[in-house]
Amino acid sequence: MSPSDNDQFRVLVYDLSQGRGDLVMLPGRGLWIGGSGLAALLYSKYGLPGEAPFDPRQPLIFAIGPATGYFPLMSKTVCGFKSPYNDNYAESHAGGRSALALRFAGLDALVVTGRAPRLSVLAVGSRRIELIDVHYLRGADVFTTGKLLRKIAAGASGHRSIMRIGPAGENGSAYACINVDTYRHFGRLGAGAVMGAKNCKAVVVMGDGDLPLPEDKSYSNLFKDIHEKVTASGMMEKYHNLGTPANVLPLNELKSLPWRNLAATSDPEADKISGEAFAEKLLMHNAACSGCPVGCIHVGMVREMFSASHRFAIHQVAYDHEPNFAAGPMLGVTDPTEVLAINDVADRQGLDIISAGVALAWAVEATTKGLVSEKETEVKLAFGDAAAFKRAMWLLGHKANDFYAALGQGALVAASRYGGEDFACVLGQEMAGYATGETYFASQTVAFRHSHLDTGAYSYDQKHKEKDVDAVVKFLVDDERERVQLTCLVACLFAREVYKPEVVGDVLTCLGHGELAANLDAASEHARRERWRRKMETGYDPTKTRIPKRFSQITTWKGPVDAAYMEALRQGYAKAVLQLAAPAPDA
Incomplete structure (x- = not known):
């Protein structure tokens, strides 16, 4: 070549x-x-x-x-x-x-x-x-x-x-x-x-073709070294053993686990839906993406009973912390079997379970406040009622009526029509399963994918009690840069402790991309800025984002959320993003 x-x-x-x-x-x-x-x-x-x-x-x-x-x-x-x-x-x-x-x-x-x-x-x-x-x-x-x-x-x-x-x-x-x-x-x-x-x-x-291996003699040694770091060092044990549901008990202890549409951040029944409980009661086997030796995909078992024939079928349902959060504590469901069953229905409909679960959590609160009636929901929604949520997932996937059509566009779209925007748990999109505090809420609101994996903000919140807007914004910008480098490769972000920039450089050189390896930082920054420009070209304005009131009404291990500090973080990060998307000097 x-x-x-x-x-x-x-x-x-x-x-x-x-x-x-x-x-x-x-x-x-x-x-x-x-x-x-x-x-x-x-x-x-x-x-x-x-x-x-x-x-x-x-x-x-x-x-x-x-x-x-x-x-x-x-x-x-x-x-x-x-x-x-x-x-x-x-x-x-x-x-x-x-x-x-x-x-x-x-x-x-x-x-x-x-x-x-x-x-x-x-x-x-x-x-x-x-x-x-x-x-x-x-x-x-x-x-x-x-x-x-x-x-x-x-x-x-x-x-x-x-x-x-x-x-x-x-x-x-x-x-x-x-x-x-x-x-x-x-x-x-x-x-x-x-x-x-x-x-x-x-x-x-x-994938019906061939893949010739690199001719570089260092390839086998480099592959072996990385493979050993992944499999033998213990670096990835968390992801293989309990997987990300291991987060449940620590988050609950830190008052950082969303419950019942974020009305609470901890609950004494968290142990019922912990990673340990899923592993003990429901785990069938681990699976892995192709090219991954870790096996972080945890597959659980759901038994579906057919009342007419008195027979049952067994469904294999993959689970992680985020799907479990959206079908579990966010909806007040504490039976792990029912959490998987709700996930299963959402999967069958082809719904993103995080957004669907959070949207239904808003719908429950909207009904309790009289903004939405059972005429719209077609089933009586209540926190903890798994049967109702399974039916609602089907109605949502099938766009059964005007209410579910609106809810299928997002919780804020439904709230703009029916009321209840203050308690719609939307940070750019429906929140993921971390109520860790101001850094995370501001980050998910503004960040490129509005994802908990855009940056390590959820981790930052768990380690820092001080309130330094400039330090947080610098962390968010720097952390995103390294993650974008990995999403250009494209590596699983669970491997970010393995694929540090120097290792990435060795990988690219071994594959014949020596010039790219030598200019990796510049190329990564170029890719990062260009994807921000694509987002801006399609109308995104980070300064116009907002954080609903519900996120300023909660308490974490650091105490009550500081709404003014959180807003300062949002504004500071939005300003930094605008600078990243600014036209190149030679444009």
């Missing part, structure tokens, strides 16, 4: 309207790296910043990085799109087999544009591009769709990734997700609705 070839991205651009795909060789590896950077580059080339998210011409982008397939935990795919949730350019990240399937298909990225004439599945591989009519799958849930597609789009078993949507995506829910290989998701900000608007039920990537 020549240096010029090594600088180019290999991208398949497929137009569903025309039923045609074109292979594009796009230069820029040394400037955009891959993953997050590549997705931002592709949106600048194919996106329509001023048009609606559901405009058929808008791209749905799947991008991987230069280290995908070559090193442990380089296992994620970045999905870039214009979000129907907030009308901004957005990213969502997922693992499963998606990243390695793209690598074995010989692609750095797949860009899907247009709208298929009939509900279809796009199947791509190194030797195959096919658009398959699946009109009969209209309305099918995620798992039924996956089961049938394993037969319809057979081949490349083990290196095949099936990315599909459920009824929520077809119905345009602003937080519909794309299910990836059953246990993983492009979950946040509505990628599933964008796929649904394209009349695309699924994208199947056949």
Whole structure:
């Protein structure tokens, strides 16, 4: 491979309207790296910043990085799109087999544009591009769709990734997700609705090609060294053993676990839904994304009874802290079996469980305050009533009436219509499961993905009691820079203690990207700023964000939340983000 070839991205651009795909060789590896950077580059080339998210011409982008397939935990795919949730350019990240399937298909990225004439599945591989009519799958849930597609789009078993949507995506829910290989998701900000608007039920990537190993003699030693750090050092034990549900008891002890629509931050029944309780009562096995030796995917068991036949079925449901929080304490549910069952229903509908759970928590409080009646909800909602929430998840996925149509656009959209904006737990999007305090609330509100993983703000809150706006803003900006570097590779962010910048440099050099390794800091900063520019070009103004009143009414281990300090953090971080997105000096 020549240096010029090594600088180019290999991208398949497929137009569903025309039923045609074109292979594009796009230069820029040394400037955009891959993953997050590549997705931002592709949106600048194919996106329509001023048009609606559901405009058929808008791209749905799947991008991987230069280290995908070559090193442990380089296992994620970045999905870039214009979000129907907030009308901004957005990213969502997922693992499963998606990243390695793209690598074995010989692609750095797949860009899907247009709208298929009939509900279809796009199947791509190194030797195959096919658009398959699946009109009969209209309305099918995620798992039924996956089961049938394993037969319809057979081949490349083990290196095949099936990315599909459920009824929520077809119905345009602003937080519909794309299910990836059953246990993983492009979950946040509505990628599933964008796929649904394209009349695309699924994208199947056949990893049917070869992956030649690097010729650099240092490769095997570097791989071994990283693998040992991951598996033998104990660095990743938390993620394999109890997984992120290990956070429940510490967060509850710190008064940082949201309960019942954030009416409380701790509860004596937290032990019932702890990581330990899930492991003891429900854990069936661990699974892993392709290319990952850790096995952080925890799969639990749900038994579904059929009253008419007195028979039951066993469902395998993946769980993590965030889904458990949204289906558990946020809804006042403390039976771990029911937490998994609520997750299972949301999964089948193709709903992002975090947004769906938090939105339903708002709905419960809205009903208790008389803003919403049972006529709208069609089922009596009450904290702790798992049966009601399972039914409501189905109604939400199917957009059963005007109320669920509004709630499917987000809790704040529903609150703007029915009232109750002060207690809508939305920080840019529905909050994740950390009520750690001012730093986290300001960070999730302003940050690029409005995600708990944009920065380590939730961790910062747990370690710092002092109130220093400048120090916090500096931390948020610096921490984001290093994370964006990893999302350009694309590495699992659980591996951020392994893939420090010096190790990343060694990885890139070993893979033949020596020039990129030498200029890694500049390239990472370029990618970071460019993705912010994409977000700004689509209308995002961080200074206009707001933090609902509920977040200033709680108490954490540090005491009552300081609303004035939190607002100062929001404003300070927003100003820093504007500076990051400012035009380049030579622009």
